[in-house]
Amino acid sequence: MRLSRLGSLRQLSCWLLLGEWRAYPLRALTAVAAIALGVALGFAIDLINTAAYNEFSAAARSLSGQADLEVRGTQPTFDERYYPMLATRAGVAQASPMLVLDAAVSGQTSPLKIIGVDVMRAAALTPDLVGVPVADRPFDTLADDAVFLSPAAMAWFKTRVGGRIKLRVGTNSVSLRVAGGLVRARAGQRIGVMDIGAAQWRFQRIGQLSRVVLKLTEGVNLMAFKSALARATQGQLQVLQSADETSRSASLSRAYRVNLNVLALVALFTGAFLVFSTQALSVIRRRSQFALLRVMGVTRAQLLRQVVLEGGMVGAVGAALGIVGGYALAATALHFFGGDLGGGYFPGVQPALQFAPLRAGVFFTLGLAVALLGSAAPAWEAARAPAAQALKSGSEEGALAQLANPWPALVLLLTGALLTLAPPLDDLPIFGYLAVALLLIGGIALMPRLAGAVFRWLQHLPTTHAITTLVLSRLANAPGQAAIALGGVLASFSLMVAMAIMVASFRVSVDDWLSHVLPADVYIRSAASGNTAALSPAEQAMIARTPGIARVDFMRLTQLNLDPARPAVALIARPIEVSTAANALPMVQTVAVPAHSLPIWVSEAMVDLYGFSPGKQVRLPLAGQWRDVVVAGVWRDYARQFGAIQMRLADYRSLTGDTAINDAGLWLQPGTTPAQAIARLKVLSFGAALEYAEPGEIRTVSLKIFDRSFVVTYLLEAVAMVIGLFGIAATFSAQILARAKEFGMLRHIGVTRRQVLGILAAEGGLLTLMGMAVGFVLGWVISLILVFVVNPQSFHWRMQLHVPWGLLTAVAALLLLAAVLTALIAGRSALSGSVVRAVREDW
């Protein structure tokens, strides 16, 4: 049975590990569970988002099929005369024109994407967009009353081949025959394909195209072709490669996905902290055991490895469980809720979960890394401790002495503060997140020093009560151990405070904003969604003439593509005057503009993304021409993350000749109620087709959407909190067990059992209070970063700070209660052992 040296050391490791886990299985399990939960959440969120995003972009890509390039205009449609120009251009092998519309559907809040194709051109380039007619009607693909629906669209309309669907055009509707299916549509992809000529006709888009996809002849330089074409069309046409399309659809949801991932990682971070406190306390408890091993001939490196190995095992097991759990969680979520996690970025997408070995590897490594990181400091401390002193009991606090060094913490805090000044990296608030992390770690690292100072000060308060004296002197003189317990409270509470303040600030700001942007008495919309419903000038006049209506603001909503790699910008034309713009819009900045210039007012995102700063002269592509306009002001917009431009309706009409409108705000004459006005409008010939809403309803719906988009955020927060509580429980119980001797002694000298429990409750309560106080300050600072750095940089949303005192107080009370209870429960189990033995036994 002679073993090799390596084998024996491995066996020794094994003995020590198993011994420790056998003795404290719950503690090891807690640490494993914390890591597992953190990894599972992060991995699940990442899987869901990735699956949704992949599905979403695959659906977007399927519209350009096998094409090399996609040409589109700066507005949703462009003149079809560009089509022959593109088709006959040198280097073009094939060109397929498309008209893409978001057809409004009466009674539905989302539109049906209708793609008009020339089937003979599409067959080669976008075969997925070729309808499959029934056997005896092969030429329905050219019919002007036929539409081919994807399976998801058929299910949505509850129709099948041979049925009919109704889509909105203007204030009327067109009925189309369902001539067949789209067999290669992606699951959940809701689209309809029809003949391009029929689509132009039926949807009143004569002479317009949305895009032309191109296949180039072999050997043509893609980049050269792209730039030459952009030049030849003076920028009126944008040429997109599939890479552009990918980056465009990526940027649609990227900030959201990254934010959610970071949030999920917070849970993992709390888990790391839990591993740290578990390991730190376990190392302190085993100080003399490790010293014995050192005396008996275990080297420093071996001891270091042993402690790191313990953390590593916790991390590995936890991370492995987390990967499995995350996968199951993602599968469940996708099955029941689809790919949208409430943010609304992936509507209707039904992604399939893909096994992602690389991502699994990343998250496993993350879980393992945080566990190793959590045990690194305790391991170092264990190996470094002088063996002879450590063999003696009572030296535990000395082990934590260097925790009290405030300088590393201060450096972290300062670095964090400086990082908040950094600009976004690649449109993401990377430095903002980093600042939050540094502040958090710095705050936790500063705790021992802070706790010592505070409790020492408390100790000097005049008191004659023995128990109080005991409690305060322990907290003051063993700040290191106190701080470890505090760290968990601090981490979870500060994050909770930060998120609560951020969400509350956002919600209050949105609420204020809604009341500002909804000044009219009644709002009408041509349709709830899509871009095919509109009101003609004659219909507009009829609305304006309706009795009881004092004033109507008509609004034209359309889109501009200013950058091929970014999502489209909203263009809103409405009656605004330069002098009164500040009343009409939630303006944050205005400048005087020259009298003869065309003013536009841009949302804050336009300043961030396109540099449309106030007073600047910029060019907008309108109706095929570049127009010089001047930025007259910047307004706040919580509705459109990728930018919005407002201009005067009269300017828009004279520049584009487009006289249709989508929305209108109605001011009623005194004595007319909204219900009366709506009733009068509904009897107009087109009145029944419109959507009516009062500002209150819009506000309610908007806030409901807002809350839904934060559900996942709350959920992740809650999990981080629970892990934080785990940490508190683990820390308390570990400390109490370690202090069994002390309590045994107290019991010997006549302290009652109840008093001991009182000591524990008081210590736990005081520590938690301390943690929460510091956590509140830290959380408030972090919320400032979230509100003023992370949000503007990710979503270009700026807001006012608002602290939800009620919520914070409630959570604080809950946390305090949980902490005291934990201390008591742990104390009871510690006191159940033999008092005599506790004193006699050295450790």
Add this chain to the structure above:
Amino acid sequence: MRILIVLWTLSAQLVFAATPVFTQVMPDHRLTFPADFGAHPDYRTEWWYATGWLTTPDHKPLGFQVTFFRAATATDSANPSRFAPRQLIIAHAALSDPAVGHLLHGQKSARAGFGLAYAQVGDTNVKLDDWTLKRSAEGVYQTRIHGREFDLDLRLSPTQPLMLQGDNGYSRKGPAPGQASYYYSAPQLRVSGSVSRNGQRVLVSGSAWLDHEWSTRYMDTRAVGWDWVGANLADGGALMAFQMRRADGTPLWAHASLRDASGKTTQFDNAAVQFKARRHWHSPRTGGLYPVATELRTGSVVWQLTPLQDDQELDSRSSTGAVYWEGATTLTRDGKPVGRGYLEMTGYVKALKL
């Protein structure tokens, strides 16, 4: 006489709101040139169909076929869209080389419009992207085809007057009146130009036959397919013959015309025209059984038709829905070669539903 399954089916299917009214083919109509070289968009279907034999520099024979179809659809005339598919242009091209063993072919289709695809009126000028067929003022046809497997660039120069088929260009296709087309042929065209395959361009010369036919009602409902042959005779004569077949293979309608070297034309009606199979070829791809070697009788004259190669089947079911055999064929009389032409056989895989 040409393969038109696609266009017919299409016309039959597109019955929507305001169906356009097509002009009917009537007897006693005088063809006028050059206007009738051009397209006739008021008629439902129309085609220009060039077939011929080419000789490569190393004296190998090649057969070629270039076809442009025009089909008017029943698209609602109220649709103001320039994309409305009022006229479709469809083109087929094939190259027959015994060294390959089967047909090389290419096909394209598009709606007419935007100058990308058209069939112009006034003179022959048909275009489908980079496939063209155009007649010059001097009467020379120029065609350019850029297929995936081959390119053709050919000049077809007339050496003889036009051959008006049927009754001065009024060609009956079935027993009912109105089952007819306007139809003329340009036989004995002298061909020069080039054929490119795999990046290798070779100069070719030869002789060709061009048909131009337009109609609104073409085929009797009882017909399942047809056989057609057009051949340039070595002595300068020209022969055209067709029969419409019933499901049982018996002829429903047949016609032939023979113009001798001196320009004298003889017409043969139903009973005087007989197609008789001599040898069949079984298509391994489609299962079709084609009488690739045929005996044709026109009046008292018997012609033996022998294919350049057996496999000259063109399967375009995936795009146009048609499978047909269209191949270069040698004509012999009394065992002596007398001419070369093209034979077309349709409806052998599946009865054509018209």
Add this chain to the structure above:
Amino acid sequence: MLELRHLTKSYTTGRRVLNDVSYSLAAGEFVAVMGDSGVGKSTLLNLIAGLDSPDAGAIIVDGIDMAALDDNAATQLRRARMGFVFQAFHVLPHLTLQQNVALPLLLNGADLRRADAMLEAVGLGGRGADFPRQLSGGEMQRVAIARALVHRPALVLADEPTGNLDPDTAQHILLVLRDELRSNGASAVMVTHSHAAAATADRVLILSQTGLRPA
């Protein structure tokens, strides 16, 4: 076997605890070191073990000067050549008796079977699977003695091995220790306050401000 040459050691507070301590321990010799509290008895053991280093003087173990060794080398030497018995037993609570005794064997990569033999030798045969919490103090110290000698060290350092035991048990344990030292041929330095304990040693030495002198 062990040679102490003019050892001097002061605490960081400046108080001198060892002053010119010299002694030469023969192989197989078992000495007891007595002295007043705070005179530096434990410090002397720490110096011999290589856990601490002297301000002046030399400790030669098996002809090797401990001062010349870095921590790793000292650890290796300790692991292979020394055994320890403490007043507070220091038996790892979560390992079985057999595992506790086998620790030095594991560390030295030696055959583990000797652990059972040693348990047998100290009178704990058949209890290898028990955990320390099931033992009395005397039994715990037997485990410690078994552990100290299991890997046949040349030198055993014992720091008040009977300090936590009642006199009867203490006497018994000392006999076990002495027997085991003899049967393994090991030398030993035992620090103790107890004259009874000291009496079991081959020689008794007194540590004082002036050095280490025979009693």
